[in-house]
Amino acid sequence: MLTGNSPFGPEYASLDDVGFVVKYQAACFCGSVRYEVSADPVDAKLCHCRGCQRLHGAPMQWAAIFHKQHVRLASGLEQLRFYNSELGVNERILPCKVSCKQCGTLIADEGRRMWLAFPSLFDFQGGKIPTAFKPSCHLFYGQRAIDICDDLPKWSGHKNQSALL
Template sequence: METSFGLDYASLEDTGFVAKYQASCFCGAVRYEVSADPVDAKICHCTTCQRLHGAPMQWAAIFHKHHVRFIAGLEDLFFYNSEQNRPERILPCKVRCGKCGTPIADEGRRMWLAFPSLFDFGYPVEVPESFKPTCHLFYGSRVIEIQDDLPKWSGHKNYSELL
């Protein structure tokens, strides 16, 4: 559904939307809900994710965008297209809170790659099984070895060499 900003997320008026999980940025200005479990979760080791997150890897849970609904802060979003090096919502792009700078998600044309660390899983934290990573991507670019039993792909899952 279209919002007032032309973004294809669920709207607040969607009475059929039932929130299953909630997420927010560090300062709380940007808050959103999802109405389904992720379709997949992964850990990305590409150099773009490393640089933009200031971390050795990025953990993402992947949702269809129509399962995402902003409840606050849509006007505070900052978009950045890393392929064109432009601070615009040119899909795919990175999404951050414009107030505190928290990375919110990677937005694709139909998918929303959310960062599970922004979700409220209660305390003590109990990450749902559907949010747990199923593989590593771009593992050849890793900066640290990860000792787990997850498949490690040289690029995208099922479209590259299994390392």
């Protein structure tokens, strides 16, 4: 049950939502921004597109995808910085990138309906990554910087919307 008074928007859970049961917690590098999720991710993927490579300074991005109603900001709302790459503006115009003003950590990609979280920010009990966070596929694999030898499907673009490589 959402109370609709989340400072992050009505589509997110609020801190006073008594039906929200925390399943996982995440934080930026400095700990200023903290958020919680109440469900397993809908999916997890590895993206090899040039945008993700440049943004993360890595050969790929690992993301876990959540419905917004399963996400709530626990602290640090005032420390959030937003960037809409389509318009090149530092505003919360969806879809946008979300980061911490204090330490610069990339926190998530906020979509119109989904929250793409970065699993490396989560504090998993015992350090073991839950199965639900394990990637189901590679996206934009044709743009890869390095070959990955695994059994995951490798899509040329978006999952189920492009050719398998």
